[in-house]
Amino acid sequence: MKNFILIGAAGYIAPRHLKAIKETGNQLIAAYDPYDGVGIMDSYFPQADFFTEFERFDRHIEKLKRSGVKIDYVSICSPNYLHDAHIRFGLRIGADVICEKPLVLNPWNLEALIDLEKEYKNNVYTILQLRYHQSILDLKKRVEKGSKNKIYDIDLTYITSRGNWYFTSWKGDESKSGGIATNIGVHFFDMLQWIFGEMESFTIIEKSRDTNSGTLTLKRARVNWFLSINSNNLPEEAKNNGLTTHRILSIEGEQIEFSKGFTDLHTVSYQNILNGNSYGLGDAKNSIEIVSQIRNKK
Numbered sequence: 001m002k003n004f005i006l007i008g009a010a011g012y013i014a015p016r017h018l019k020a021i022k023e024t025g026n027q028l029i030a031a032y033d034p035y036d037g038v039g040i041m042d043s044y045f046p047q048a049d050f051f052t053e054f055e056r057f058d059r060h061i062e063k064l065k066r067s068g069v070k071i072d073y074v075s076i077c078s079p080n081y082l083h084d085a086h087i088r089f090g091l092r093i094g095a096d097v098i099c100e101k102p103l104v105l106n107p108w109n110l111e112a113l114i115d116l117e118k119e120y121k122n123n124v125y126t127i128l129q130l131r132y133h134q135s136i137l138d139l140k141k142r143v144e145k146g147s148k149n150k151i152y153d154i155d156l157t158y159i160t161s162r163g164n165w166y167f168t169s170w171k172g173d174e175s176k177s178g179g180i181a182t183n184i185g186v187h188f189f190d191m192l193q194w195i196f197g198e199m200e201s202f203t204i205i206e207k208s209r210d211t212n213s214g215t216l217t218l219k220r221a222r223v224n225w226f227l228s229i230n231s232n233n234l235p236e237e238a239k240n241n242g243l244t245t246h247r248i249l250s251i252e253g254e255q256i257e258f259s260k261g262f263t264d265l266h267t268v269s270y271q272n273i274l275n276g277n278s279y280g281l282g283d284a285k286n287s288i289e290i291v292s293q294i295r296n297k298k
Contacts (some may be wrong), residue, residue: 003027008077010035018044020038020270032057071095081176091120101184103284129265130191152221161231161244180212182291190287196221
C-alpha cells in the first residue's frame with residue numbers, strides 16, 4: 001500500500017484520481033485545495049487530512065516526513081498553470097508525481113522538469129488515458145499493420161458545452177489554462193501524434209475564446225480539427241436529444257467510436273504507473289509542443 005497526497009481536491013477531475021487511488025489499493029493521507037467543498041473525499045478517504053492553505057499543507061507534509069512517514073506519490077489536479085510548481089514541490093519532498101494533462105503549458109517548462117527529475121531521482125508521470133482506450137489501441141494496431149506510405153485523412157470534432165462560469169474561472173484565462181486547444185484538446189492531439197507521427201505543419205482557421213479550429217499535418221495524416229465549448233455549435237440532433245457533448249473522430253470517412261469508457265481509464269493509468277509501465281515527461285513532449293505553437297500562432 002502506497003501513501004498518496006493530492007493537490008487540487010476540489011477540482012473537476014479530482015474524483016477520478018480519488019477513485020483510482022482507492023481502486024488500486026492505496027491510501028490518501030492528506031489533500032489540499034483553497035476551496036473547501038471537498039465532500040467527495042468522504043466517499044473515498046474520509047480520514048485523510050485536508051488543508052485550504054498551502055503553507056499549512058507543506059508544513060504538515062514536512063512533519064509527516066520527519067516522523068518517518070514516506071510520501072510515495074503526489075497526485076496533481078490543480079489548475080493547468082500551477083502544474084509546474086506543484087510538480088516541483090512533489091519532487092522536492094522526495095515523491096514520484098502523477099499529474100493531470102496538460103502536464104505543463106510550455107515546452108521549456110518540460111525541459112526544466114526533465115533536469116529536475118534527474119536531480120531528485122524521482123519520476124513524473126502524466127495521465128494520457130486515451131492511450132489505454134481499446135478503440136484507440138485497435139486503431140493504432142491497424143495503422144501499424146497498414147501501408148507505411150499511406151497518408152490518412154482525419155476529421156476530429158469535440159464540442160463540450162460550458163456555461164458563462166467558464167470565462168470567469170481560470171479556465172477562461174488563456175495564460176492560466178492555455179486556451180481551448182490546450183485545455184480540452186491536448187489529449188486528442190497527443191493521441192493523434194502517438195498513432196500518426198510527429199507534427200510537420202499546421203494552420204489556424206478559427207481562434208476565439210470558445211472555439212478553436214484548424215488543420216494539422218502529421219507524418220502520416222492530414223487532420224481537420226474543431227474544438228468548442230459553445231453549445232450553439234452542437235449539431236441539431238444532439239440538441240434535440242438534450243446532449244451537451246458531441247465527439248467525432250473519423251478516419252477516411254469511417255467513424256471511430258471512443259465515447260464509452262473515456263472517463264473510466266484513470267484507474268488503468270494508475271495501475272500502469274504503479275507497475276512501472278507508464279508515460280512520463282518525454283511522452284508528453286510532442287503534444288505540449290503542438291498546443292504551445294497553436295496558442296502562440298496569430
